[in-house]
Amino acid sequence: MRKAPKNSTLKALDFATSYLRTRVYQTGVGEQIQELLSEFFTLWTKSIAFPELALPVTVMLKRWLKDVSNKATGNKNGKVNFMIVLLLQKLEANSRWIEERRAKVEYAPDDRAGVERFLKDIEWAKTPLVGQRKTREERTRLVEEGRKAEERTNQRDREDAKRTEVADGFDDDESGAEDDSDGDGGDE
Known part of the structure; x- marks a missing residue:
């Protein structure tokens, strides 16, 4: 938010109406929820009180998964459901790990x-919950590398287009100059 935004041809997000029931919106919100909960619990991953801290969230997420698993009315966005199941597994694994110690x-x-x-x-880094963070960081790194590579490709394409434009303009000027000199030479 401190830097100027990049130009884009994407439509503006209208969170109030148009995107609420779309898969893209649900997946984006689900990813954010999973990431934020994961980050929060990563901060407490070695705490002696981790199992008690994670218990209310674990119960809430299990209830949510039970509600969305209803075939008739439930959420059919498997990606979101899978992310939440994975988070639950990590929370439970870390809780068991803490309880053993x-x-x-x-x-x-x-x-x-x-x-x-x-x-x-x-x-x-050796706690059960942190592995998910490493996976997310790797995915973010790969996306960033892809974005930079695409940006370099777009920059090269723009430079090639400018060179072609300049070369085409130069060719037109030369041919036009030759035509004028031929025409002028014939009149004199």
């Missing part, structure tokens, strides 16, 4: 120093 703890919850030491020695 928490079972080995020998201090009480009121021991702040012990709670703060919980999983300090484990890298956050």
